[in-house]
Amino acid sequence: MIRISDDFDHGNIHCVDTSDQSNIQLEIKSDGKADFFQWFFFRVEGCADQSLKMSILNAHKSSYPPGWSGYRTVASYDQEYWFRVDTSYDGKALTIEHTPEQDTIYYAYFAAYPTVRYREFIETIKPSPLLTHDVLGKTLDGQDIDYFRTGDGPRVMWIIARQHPGEDMASWWIEGFLRQLTDPNDEMVAELKQKATLHIVPCMNLDGAKRGHLRTNAAGIDLNRAWQNTTEDKSPEVFFAREAMQKSGVDFFLDGHGDEALPNNFLDSGKGIPSWTDQHEKRFDRYSELLLTTSKDFQTVVGYPTAAPGKANLNIATNYVAETWDCLAMTLEMPFKDADVNPEPTQAWSPERCRQLGKDNLKVMAQIVDDLR
Numbered sequence: 001m002i003r004i005s006d007d008f009d010h011g012n013i014h015c016v017d018t019s020d021q022s023n024i025q026l027e028i029k030s031d032g033k034a035d036f037f038q039w040f041f042f043r044v045e046g047c048a049d050q051s052l053k054m055s056i057l058n059a060h061k062s063s064y065p066p067g068w069s070g071y072r073t074v075a076s077y078d079q080e081y082w083f084r085v086d087t088s089y090d091g092k093a094l095t096i097e098h099t100p101e102q103d104t105i106y107y108a109y110f111a112a113y114p115t116v117r118y119r120e121f122i123e124t125i126k127p128s129p130l131l132t133h134d135v136l137g138k139t140l141d142g143q144d145i146d147y148f149r150t151g152d153g154p155r156v157m158w159i160i161a162r163q164h165p166g167e168d169m170a171s172w173w174i175e176g177f178l179r180q181l182t183d184p185n186d187e188m189v190a191e192l193k194q195k196a197t198l199h200i201v202p203c204m205n206l207d208g209a210k211r212g213h214l215r216t217n218a219a220g221i222d223l224n225r226a227w228q229n230t231t232e233d234k235s236p237e238v239f240f241a242r243e244a245m246q247k248s249g250v251d252f253f254l255d256g257h258g259d260e261a262l263p264n265n266f267l268d269s270g271k272g273i274p275s276w277t278d279q280h281e282k283r284f285d286r287y288s289e290l291l292l293t294t295s296k297d298f299q300t301v302v303g304y305p306t307a308a309p310g311k312a313n314l315n316i317a318t319n320y321v322a323e324t325w326d327c328l329a330m331t332l333e334m335p336f337k338d339a340d341v342n343p344e345p346t347q348a349w350s351p352e353r354c355r356q357l358g359k360d361n362l363k364v365m366a367q368i369v370d371d372l373r
């Protein structure tokens with residue numbers, strides 16, 4: 001008899017019927033106080049060499065149903081190496097078919113980055129003399145919101161990730177970014193740090209991540225729709241980050257996300273904010289072009305439509321920061337599916353490629369730091 005559980009950090013699945021391994025029926029749970037759902041992450045035990053057919057019955061009611069077309073589920077025996085398995089979507093249920101080679105396996109929407117792993121990573125970089133660690137404040141569930149600062153140059157660069165807790169690619173991405181920042185032999189980084197001070201919040205939504213949410217924090221707030229109207233009692237994560245930005249000022253902002261539907265990496269600007277100028281456009285285009293030449297996984301053809309002039313939602317971090325500090329601010333979106341410009345059949349878009357994109361962003365930041373004002 002197989003056993004299925006989500007009773008761990010970042011887990012999310014509801015078992016409807018697991019009595020027949022060729023017709024396992026599951027559902028994804030919603031974000032507690034909000035209706036969003038799409039993130040799933042569960043463990044199957046007692047399953048070696050057994051042919052499993054698992055259907056997520058409520059896939060069509062999820063937050064982004066187009067995310068399921070052309071999508072393949074990730075699986076892992078050790079939560080380190082993640083590979084893709086056969087997945088189909090009939091417009092209603094998402095069906096995963098796989099025969100595990102080992103007795104215990106994890107299935108997830110994307111290579112999972114639970115808060116346990118996050119804490120382990122933070123502890124490995126905290127001792128680095130190249131970074132200063134601090135805590136911005138506490139989340140509603142009482143978790144420390146970690147913050148790192150490095151460099152002593154005049155330009156102020158803010159990099160944040162994982163406002164949306166079910167977008168685990170953002171954590172792999174910022175892990176690559178931070179690893180590169182703590183490399184003592186990287187001369188380009190050393191030069192960047194003479195020109196700029198970098199402020200980094202590696203995980204904005206720790207409570208949502210731990211609870212297995214897709215999009216919201218413990219109070220059911222979508223943090224990336226809470227920048228203009230943030231409150232300490234409902235969205236302390238944004239409240240404290242915004243407070244720190246008000247102290248430091250901002251010349252550059254980059255926010256790491258994942259997009260459910262689009263099979264590519266792309267950048268979104270604050271175009272559509274009331275104060276948008278040609279200068280904003282030029283800085284954004286230059287960053288995009290440099291990232292295009294630096295990263296084999298990046299592209300500039302597929303992306304979000306831009307908001308009409310003056311109509312951008314100022315509760316979105318990128319728009320809020322661009323408008324408030326009149327600076328280059330961007331959202332980086334990574335795929336759950338694969339990067340169509342450079343597909344990889346076994347792992348598709350993967351932790352290693354996220355980390356590489358983080359390093360590539362750092363390289364581009366070093367090239368544009370002189371032109372931020």
Ligand SMILES: [Zn+2]
Nearest residue numbers: 164167257258
């Ligand atoms: Zn997002």
